[in-house]
Amino acid sequence: MPSDGLTRGSVPYAFSSRMMGVQSSVIRDLLRLAQRPGMISLAGGLPSPLTFDVEGLQHAADDVLVNSSSRALQYGLTDGQPALKHELARLTSSRGAAVDEHSIVVTTGSQQGIDLIARLLIDPGDVIVVERPAYLAALQTFALAQASLHTIESDASGARVEDLDALLGAIGASGKRVKLVYVVANFANPSGATLSRERRLRLLRTVVERKVFVIEDDPYGELRSFGTFVPPLIALAAEVPGAAQWCGYLSTLSKILAPGLRLGWVVLPPVMLDQAVICKQGMDLHSSTFTQEIAAKYLASGRLQARLPSIRTAYRERNEALADALDRHLGDRIAYNRPEGGMFLWARLNDAVDASEVLRHAIEEGMVFVPGSAFYADCPDASTLRLSFATALPAELDVAVQRLARALDRSVVPPRTTPG
Numbered sequence: 523m524p525s526d527g528l529t530r531g532s533v534p535y536a537f538s539s540r541m542m543g544v545q546s547s548v549i550r551d552l553l554r555l556a557q558r559p560g561m562i563s564l565a566g567g568l569p570s571p572l573t574f575d576v577e578g579l580q581h582a583a584d585d586v587l588v589n590s591s592s593r594a595l596q597y598g599l600t601d602g603q604p605a606l607k608h609e610l611a612r613l614t615s616s617r618g619a620a621v622d623e624h625s626i627v628v629t630t631g632s633q634q635g636i637d638l639i640a641r642l643l644i645d646p647g648d649v650i651v652v653e654r655p656a657y658l659a660a661l662q663t664f665a666l667a668q669a670s671l672h673t674i675e676s677d678a679s680g681a682r683v684e685d686l687d688a689l690l691g692a693i694g695a696s697g698k699r700v701k702l703v704y705v706v707a708n709f710a711n712p713s714g715a716t717l718s719r720e721r722r723l724r725l726l727r728t729v730v731e732r733k734v735f736v737i738e739d740d741p742y743g744e745l746r747s748f749g750t751f752v753p754p755l756i757a758l759a760a761e762v763p764g765a766a767q768w769c770g771y772l773s774t775l776s777k778i779l780a781p782g783l784r785l786g787w788v789v790l791p792p793v794m795l796d797q798a799v800i801c802k803q804g805m806d807l808h809s810s811t812f813t814q815e816i817a818a819k820y821l822a823s824g825r826l827q828a829r830l831p832s833i834r835t836a837y838r839e840r841n842e843a844l845a846d847a848l849d850r851h852l853g854d855r856i857a858y859n860r861p862e863g864g865m866f867l868w869a870r871l872n873d874a875v876d877a878s879e880v881l882r883h884a885i886e887e888g889m890v891f892v893p894g895s896a897f898y899a900d901c902p903d904a905s906t907l908r909l910s911f912a913t914a915l916p917a918e919l920d921v922a923v924q925r926l927a928r929a930l931d932r933s934v935v936p937p938r939t940t941p942g
Contacts, residue, residue, distance in 0.1 A: 552890050562922040564844075564909045565890045567711060567865050569777050571913075573833045575825055579780065582819040590815055598811035600803045601795075602628025602787070605818035610787045613821065617743060618753040619771065621789050627798050630809040632741055632774035632786035634802075636660050639702065639737050639770065640667040641801050642794065649693055649700040653681035655868075655897035655906070657711045657739065660704055670698065671899040678859060680717030681705055683725040690732045703729060703736040707755065708743040709864025712897045712908040716862050719752050726755060726762040726769065733768070737788075740773045742864035744830055747838035749862035756789060767791045775817060777865070778833065779826060783813045837865065843916035844909060847923035855930060858909075865912035868894070870905050875933055877907040883929035889922040 556563035586594045593603075601607070604623075611623035629635040636659070644650065646668035652660065654673035664671060674689060675682045686703070693700050705725070707717040717725075729736045738755045759765035774786035790798055802808075820826065844867055848858055858869035871877060877893040884890060894906025911919060 552892060555885060555890050560888050562889045562914055562918050562925070564911065564914065564922055565892050567910050568913050569781065570836060573836065574780050575829055578820055578823065578825040579816065582816045582823065585819050586812070586815045594812045594815040596811060598808045598814065600808045601799050602626065602809065603811060603814040603818060606814045609818050609821035614771070614773070614789060619757040621756070625789050625792065625795065627788050627790065627795070627802060628809050628814060629786045629788055629802070630806060631776060631784045632739065632772050633659055634805065635772040635786050635788040636663045636739065638788060638798060638802055638805070640664060640669070642797055643701045643735060644669050647698070649698050650702045650704060651686065651689065651700060652704050652899055653710065654899065655712055655894060656704070656899060657706055658897050660739070661899055673899050676710070676713055676715055678715055680707060680710065680715045680721055683721045683728065686725065687728050687732070690728070690734065700732070700734050703734055704739065705736065706739045708740055708752070709745065709861050709866070712866055712894065713868045714859050714861030714864055714866045716749070716752065722752065722755055722758050723762060726759060726765040729768045730762060730764045735768055735770065737770045737772055740771065741777050743773070744778050745834060745837055745865065746863035747834060747841050767793065778830065779817065779820070783817055785809060785813060785817055837863070837912060839916055840911040840914065840919060843919045844911040844923070847920045851923045851927045852930070865910050867909045867911060869907050869909060870903070871907065871930070874905055875930065876904045878904065880929050880933045883932040884926055887925040887929050889925040891926070
């Protein structure tokens with residue numbers, strides 16, 4: 523009997539080569555475990571539901587449905603609703619980067635913004651430079667674009683951009699073309715590190731000299747707990763001749779308003795805007811007009827700016843609570859950073875303990891985290907882990923670390939080698 527190609531048990535589909543080698547997100551898999559009763563999750567980078575302004579969003583939604591329904595429920599402009607672009611330009615400008623609303627393209631979450639940049643710039647085999655470790659979903663997107671990923675190390679001051687020039691030179695000498703540098707400059711996911719002002723300026727000088735585009739992904743910049751504000755790259759570009767045409771900016775409302783709105787935005791040089799809009803039109807026509815109009819109404823009300831101090835306070839308390847719990851329950855068994863903000867603390871288990879092995883026991887103890895090896899484009903460090911402090915309350919963070927300590931007790935520690 524001839525097969526129609528859909529017979530049960532067969533493999534009828536010729537999947538795109540772009541899908542080959544793209545891994546499922548370990549974070550998404552762990553989120554299912556986090557739903558178990560009694561489980562404390564330090565895995566996903568979810569904002570605390572306590573930060574959601576339900577009342578304010580309800581007022582905005584009611585206003586939109588009563589007064590703007592014909593616009594909010596209709597097809598919209600691909601680059602975004604004018605009212606929202608106006609508010610996003612104001613929000614970006616409040617971060618030190620005075621931008622024109624016409625330089626903004628609204629995206630369906632910042633994840634679509636990463637995808638949009640990759641589609642605009644990357645042909646299969648083109649080189650993208652990322653920090654090490656790097657944001658997992660960006661690595662997935664770049665894998666789908668069939669990019670060749672190269673890395674620069676990061677430390678407490680962010681990506682070691684002083685190594686970038688030599689790397690770009692070596693890649694160029696090999697005949698490959700470097701198209702993009704991707705950085706999360708503020709409280710990076712996963713490392714929690716913040717790129718220093720000096721390194722930001724050096725990065726801009728390097729990309730101008732090498733003619734490589736750099737995109738700054740800034741989901742967490744409003745969530746500073748400690749330290750001093752550092753302007754985004756597109757603001758500092760004014761200090762580096764020619765830099766404005768070689769850098770872009772990406773952000774989202776997910777971490778400061780609500781991820782369910784699925785709204786982000788990208789700021790691009792004028793020469794890239796038309797192609798960006800054409801590309802997005804092919805992706806989804808436009809982001810939801812309804813949620814755009816709600817967000818525009820909400821931002822215009824001033825409620826977000828009024829609430830940001832309390833949101834920062836909540837995350838600062840959790841940031842401190844997690845660090846205190848690690849000191850109290852794990853001591854010198856773990857080394858970690860002290861992030862100045864954001865949602866993540868990056869740590870390394872001492873004695874070369876495999877974090878994936880610890881996770882197995884941690885799940886049985888009732889807590890989950892993300893093994894750090896998921897965030898490496900190359901040469902993963904199996905002893906690292908990412909802990910998110912955003913969702914759990916301070917008391918829950920203490921309990922979670924106690925469970926982590928018990929899981930570490932149950933894990934196999936490789937024997938120490940002795941000289942001679």
